[in-house]
Amino acid sequence: MTILTTYKRAYDGTKLDPYPVESLKRVDRPTTFIDEERIQRVDQRAGGFARARSGGLGPSYQNLLGLFKYPLSRAQQRMAATLADKVDGPVAEHRAPGTDDPEAMARHIKATAYFLRADVVGICRLPPYAVYSHSQATGEPIECAHKYAIAVLVDQDWKTADASFGNDWISTSMGFLSYSTTAFISCILADYIRKLGYPARAHHIRNYQVMLPPILLWAGLGEMCRTGDIVLNPFLGTRFKAAVVTTDLPLAIDRPIDFGLQDFCSKCAKCATHCPAGAIPFGEDSTVVHNGYVKWNNDVDRCLKYRIGNQWGSGCGVCIHVCPWNKPFTPFHRFVRWTMTNIPLARRLAIWGDDLMGYGTPNQKNKWWHDLEAVDGVLQTPDRSGKRFVNSPTDRASD
Amino acid sequence: MTILTTYKRAYDGTKLDPYPVESLKRVDRPTTFIDEERIQRVDQRAGGFARARSGGLGPSYQNLLGLFKYPLSRAQQRMAATLADKVDGPVAEHRAPGTDDPEAMARHIKATAYFLRADVVGICRLPPYAVYSHSQATGEPIECAHKYAIAVLVDQDWKTADASFGNDWISTSMGFLSYSTTAFISCILADYIRKLGYPARAHHIRNYQVMLPPILLWAGLGEMCRTGDIVLNPFLGTRFKAAVVTTDLPLAIDRPIDFGLQDFCSKCAKCATHCPAGAIPFGEDSTVVHNGYVKWNNDVDRCLKYRIGNQWGSGCGVCIHVCPWNKPFTPFHRFVRWTMTNIPLARRLAIWGDDLMGYGTPNQKNKWWHDLEAVDGVLQTPDRSGKRFVNSPTDRASD
Numbered sequence: 017m018t019i020l021t022t023y024k025r026a027y028d029g030t031k032l033d034p035y036p037v038e039s040l041k042r043v044d045r046p047t048t049f050i051d052e053e054r055i056q057r058v059d060q061r062a063g064g065f066a067r068a069r070s071g072g073l074g075p076s077y078q079n080l081l082g083l084f085k086y087p088l089s090r091a092q093q094r095m096a097a098t099l100a101d102k103v104d105g106p107v108a109e110h111r112a113p114g115t116d117d118p119e120a121m122a123r124h125i126k127a128t129a130y131f132l133r134a135d136v137v138g139i140c141r142l143p144p145y146a147v148y149s150h151s152q153a154t155g156e157p158i159e160c161a162h163k164y165a166i167a168v169l170v171d172q173d174w175k176t177a178d179a180s181f182g183n184d185w186i187s188t189s190m191g192f193l194s195y196s197t198t199a200f201i202s203c204i205l206a207d208y209i210r211k212l213g214y215p216a217r218a219h220h221i222r223n224y225q226v227m228l229p230p231i232l233l234w235a236g237l238g239e240m241c242r243t244g245d246i247v248l249n250p251f252l253g254t255r256f257k258a259a260v261v262t263t264d265l266p267l268a269i270d271r272p273i274d275f276g277l278q279d280f281c282s283k284c285a286k287c288a289t290h291c292p293a294g295a296i297p298f299g300e301d302s303t304v305v306h307n308g309y310v311k312w313n314n315d316v317d318r319c320l321k322y323r324i325g326n327q328w329g330s331g332c333g334v335c336i337h338v339c340p341w342n343k344p345f346t347p348f349h350r351f352v353r354w355t356m357t358n359i360p361l362a363r364r365l366a367i368w369g370d371d372l373m374g375y376g377t378p379n380q381k382n383k384w385w386h387d388l389e390a391v392d393g394v395l396q397t398p399d400r401s402g403k404r405f406v407n408s409p410t411d412r413a414s415d
Numbered sequence: 416m417t418i419l420t421t422y423k424r425a426y427d428g429t430k431l432d433p434y435p436v437e438s439l440k441r442v443d444r445p446t447t448f449i450d451e452e453r454i455q456r457v458d459q460r461a462g463g464f465a466r467a468r469s470g471g472l473g474p475s476y477q478n479l480l481g482l483f484k485y486p487l488s489r490a491q492q493r494m495a496a497t498l499a500d501k502v503d504g505p506v507a508e509h510r511a512p513g514t515d516d517p518e519a520m521a522r523h524i525k526a527t528a529y530f531l532r533a534d535v536v537g538i539c540r541l542p543p544y545a546v547y548s549h550s551q552a553t554g555e556p557i558e559c560a561h562k563y564a565i566a567v568l569v570d571q572d573w574k575t576a577d578a579s580f581g582n583d584w585i586s587t588s589m590g591f592l593s594y595s596t597t598a599f600i601s602c603i604l605a606d607y608i609r610k611l612g613y614p615a616r617a618h619h620i621r622n623y624q625v626m627l628p629p630i631l632l633w634a635g636l637g638e639m640c641r642t643g644d645i646v647l648n649p650f651l652g653t654r655f656k657a658a659v660v661t662t663d664l665p666l667a668i669d670r671p672i673d674f675g676l677q678d679f680c681s682k683c684a685k686c687a688t689h690c691p692a693g694a695i696p697f698g699e700d701s702t703v704v705h706n707g708y709v710k711w712n713n714d715v716d717r718c719l720k721y722r723i724g725n726q727w728g729s730g731c732g733v734c735i736h737v738c739p740w741n742k743p744f745t746p747f748h749r750f751v752r753w754t755m756t757n758i759p760l761a762r763r764l765a766i767w768g769d770d771l772m773g774y775g776t777p778n779q780k781n782k783w784w785h786d787l788e789a790v791d792g793v794l795q796t797p798d799r800s801g802k803r804f805v806n807s808p809t810d811r812a813s814d
Contacts, residue, residue, distance in 0.1 A: 029781025
């Protein structure tokens, strides 16, 4: 990655991607092992929020309204719901000329997604094991045999991340900024591809047939990180959400990336230290094999319960906020990112410097939202707004 | 306007607006006269595309599909149509605490719109004459008595503008990028305000009750320009579209701006020179009074007919592209913009330099889209893609 790239890139038509993705080290396989022979397709009804809703986490976590106590997140959620049935539609009878060149089409589809204001885009073959086995809504088997997956990422907004604890009232809105915006982009993109004469379906927060992590890994959009189930992007950290378009349009694929994150996460445990749920493991090598994926051994149920029941705000994204990769795209931070990626010895220094500079501590003077909490349908000013928790490996061991 | 502001502004939480709007000169009234006593509210059925559809421009302009010959624009248009009935909804019974401070609410609502990825936002009192008198769809009288209007602008994308003729295949898609995105943002914003306990309605390309130009003028988002019916923003030129949220939420209002555009347009006629329809007037002071507004005397019907019937592409936005204010937000162009705003003598120099540097000539090497034309529902590769026309004041006089 060149550290001299300037922000003029955003105005330079010769650069396909807003971020310098071409400078990332590409590898043949994701940096965490995926045992493709053994992976079982996942039933949507086994997903976290589905289990919560059906009572699997206990009666006090069945009502997910706690995630939407802040009114903006409800408006965003309603918008995403509006797009639930806009994911698919009729395919043009004739294929458009020029659409049989996979290299050209991959470039064109990425450029189209960027035109529609996506922040990062990647393409991979759709792994069959990324398709859910059964629908949460109907219980019916899911079939999605498209060849390719286009993943569209949208930033959750640096300015807001900078001002927020991560577990205060704006948390769900940050996630839904990216969920609703990627829903919007992916539905238009899928419709466009169908008009080119190829089947295409959008998969967004309100209507998924595929699970995102393996797609993000194979499309070169990040590596697995200590938080367990989340892919970390080298430019956005985990401060993003994604939607996907699956299609049969011939597309050149991207390759997975290696920016040294496995070593980095083994040395850094800021997310584990500050997770208010104590759901993220400490330790240099706290990985497990889960359904064929090597991943850090996070406690999904603790995470879910905290997000649904959080009394300090609405939802939670503390791990996103305290992560040293959650930075703006300024020359200084690009220099630090370059050293973190390329110089293993610099990683401990970067983690130490991150603490020293106070990153992860919210700049509450930049807070732009007004704390509000829906209590029995009436908005009130809550007397609390986010809190930083500090765990130590010892606490965690004694749980 | 400080010319030293850096792009770090985008990452600086203390700055409310992404562009340095606080440095604009504010004035009491728009820089072009508006005779508020005499303005008649406009019937939507008298609007350009409504007249075209009903045969007022002749039978060959009744079918507006020419605007959507490029498949991406149809997908974007479909998305905007999806949001047609999402503009209004129930208002929360109780007002949220803290919402009775107009200054704080104006700041908060703008910050919320920027969080939702608007590019420029402004607020004014809703002028009663900005409300249409009758609906195009139903012919019913329109009533919208909200006190305030929040205008939300989205850029049509500099990279694409840089590569396009303005009358090639991507033209309508550029407009609909901003139309669909502002529709998305305005619907969420209005829903949020209703959840705060105040009536609010979004007005976007697929469901307007208000006309935008007077709102944009009073909200300090631009001045009228030579093209006639369009407001020009000092940071985006005319390379934007807007949506509006009208509401009774108490809001501090912005004031109109004066960045010297009336003098600038009187010296520059690049849009008139290159308008493929010959619809934009030459001359230093080709203004008329139209329904109480002083405006440049453009020929709306010629403009509409060209856009609907354009054989070189789909739709048209040549005037947007050739305008010297259509520039990226780089330090160099911000310096030139500063001189154009503040030093009247520099304006002729800037116009001369703009031609000299070849601005307005598309950088076709940066073109990312694939030319496609829907002919009887089948996509074909057209043998033409945009064309630069050159008019002279003499041609125009001889029409």
